[in-house]
Amino acid sequence: MKEKHRLAIRWFHWVNFPLLALMIWSGLWIYWANDVYRIGLGRLTLFKFFPQGFYSAFGLKQHLAEGMAWHFYFMWFFVVNGILYVTYTVVSGEWRYLVPNRQSFREAMLVTLHDLGLSKGKLPQRKFNGAQQIAYTSSIILMGFGSVVTGLAIYKPIQVAWLDALLGGYQAARFEHFLLAMGYVLFFVIHVAQVIRAGWNNFRSMVSGYESVSLEKGPHE
Amino acid sequence: MSEDNKPTSGVPPAEDDPTSPTALGAPVQGAKALEAASGKPAAAVTETATAPPVTLPDPKEIETWNEQVRRRMRQKTRRSFLGFGAAALVGFGAFEWLMSRREIDDVPWPIRKTLEVNEQLARDFFSTGRTAPRPSETRLGNRINGDLGLGSDFDPSKWQLQVSGLAAQDEPLALGIDAIKKLPRVEMTTEFKCIEGWSIIVQWAGARFTDFMQAYPPTTQSGDDFSLDHPEDLLPYVAMSTPDDAYYVGLEVESLLHPQTLLCYEQNHQPLTLEHGAPLRLVIPVKYGVKNIKRVGTIRYTNVRPADYWAEQGYDWYVGL
Structure with missing residues (x-):
């Protein structure tokens, strides 16, 4: 029985989850009013963000006013939770587990190959491996920061015109903000898949803080 | 909401999980593990894993230690799932309250x-x-x-x-x-x-x-x-x-x-x-x-x-x- 995640970290994680979901949901309500992004070349469109069926299925149409109201309400909770999380990781020293180092990228390759079933090598057995370090640091901290910065650039483009210029312009900032939102969705899918793979012991540790450890086999069975 | 995915809080999950690796090799190590459980840093556990082997003790004694660890784990799990479940309910309540305001x-x-x-x-x-x-x-x-x-x-x-x-x-x-x-x-x-x-x-x-x-x-x-x-x-x-x-x-x-x-x-x-x-x-x-x-x-x-x-x-x- 080994302590894995401290109480504060678990709270930040589980508070962030519904907040981020609400931000993405209200963001889709806003995006719908000018849904111009697509994957394609010239006149050929491979995928439109988003197909009409998607809007209809989730009731995302005609909610611009509501979406903006929610977005500019919940943004405070999202930002405050993010600031508390970063402050806590810095002050407590938890950042040492999270920030990637020189070996992380090589290790991340190994982990990816392993998880795709292409390599049978033994994975590093510690709290977060290189892939996790990169994923968590870049997604949680950098993407969160990016969302706030690009969001501010769309929210107050005249007052922070310098920021819009830095991001490539008002419309560029809007696109970047959208990309980050899609990034969270992608992260969520992979994250949930990995949590399911890792199993109950790992999931429980994100709630209770403890995982059971075999002294012969190590923490990951 | 994530909280929906959580299993019912009252069930002690450690027993449902055959892979749950709580079996311990030696009583000394078991004791150390218990210490770790009671708040000692995790490093203490990993150190014992590489410590020189001790003479094998009575299997009954090992089982006693293991049972204690499992009990503590179940208790922690139950408490924290209840705690987080309650928090999720409070969150839902707050959201419902917000949406039903004048x-x-x-x-x-x-x-x-x-x-x-x-x-x-x-x-x-x-x-x-x-x-x-x-x-x-x-x-x-x-x-x-x-x-x-x-x-x-x-x-x-x-x-x-x-x-x-x-x-x-x-x-x-x-x-x-x-x-x-x-x-x-x-x-x-x-x-x-x-x-x-x-x-x-x-x-x-x-x-x-x-x-x-x-x-x-x-x-x-x-x-x-x-x-x-x-x-x-x-x-x-x-x-x-x-x-x-x-x-x-x-x-x-x-x-x-x-x-x-x-x-x-x-x-x-x-x-x-x-x-x-x-x-x-x-x-x-x-x-x-x-x-x-x-x-x-x-x-x-x-x-x-x-x-x-x-x-x-x-x-x-x-x-x-």
Whole structure:
């Protein structure tokens, strides 16, 4: 029985989850009013963000006013939770587990190959491996920061015109903000898949803080 | 919500999980593990894993140790799932409470009040010195959007601008388009931003609103003469509406003092067309398009926060950029 995640970290994680979901949901309500992004070349469109069926299925149409109201309400909770999380990781020293180092990228390759079933090598057995370090640091901290910065650039483009210029312009900032939102969705899918793979012991540790450890086999069975 | 995925909190999960690796090799190690469980750093556990082997003890004793660890684990798990489950319920409750609040202009009041707090913060930060970038004219756009207040029973030749709240004037002042065109002509190219999320680059020509104020001075709070050096002495709001009052906007006065706020009669080097708000429209880059009212019929300086068409439909009143 080994302590894995401290109480504060678990709270930040589980508070962030519904907040981020609400931000993405209200963001889709806003995006719908000018849904111009697509994957394609010239006149050929491979995928439109988003197909009409998607809007209809989730009731995302005609909610611009509501979406903006929610977005500019919940943004405070999202930002405050993010600031508390970063402050806590810095002050407590938890950042040492999270920030990637020189070996992380090589290790991340190994982990990816392993998880795709292409390599049978033994994975590093510690709290977060290189892939996790990169994923968590870049997604949680950098993407969160990016969302706030690009969001501010769309929210107050005249007052922070310098920021819009830095991001490539008002419309560029809007696109970047959208990309980050899609990034969270992608992260969520992979994250949930990995949590399911890792199993109950790992999931429980994100709630209770403890995982059971075999002294012969190590923490990951 | 994630909390839905959580299994029922009361069930001790360690037993359901055959892979749960709690079996311990030696009593010494078991004891150490217990210490670790009671708050010692995890490092203590890993160290024991590499410690020299100790003579094998009685299996019964090992099982006793293991059972103690499992019991503590179950207890921790049960408590924390209950705790987080309760927190999830509180979260749901808070959300339900929020969504069921009395609405102010189509928005639950806690959210409406937050929008107003955001507005106050933005107004504190706002400066007439920060201007919209001036993009090049190479990609001028022309998009017709919105016809509220632009009914067809309108004769531009009979149009007059009614201005009320002027100094030393009880009756509204009626002005023709020539009165506006007499003011210094200002040209600018800015990115017009719609609240829907699109934007286009538009070239405008018209009179700066501050020049209009200088020419037709509004009343002041103190009763002193109007002066741009004392913006705090102005009435805090301005209301504008179309001649038929079908569309109306409210503005805080400082955004009208912005040097890029114009009363426009030309767009993209052409006289304003009817669908773009001829004969006179407001262009105010520090606001979304919704505040850039077309076919301005009345301008009114006021102490009372004016009604705003879209704010009544659930939008933020301020919508400052």
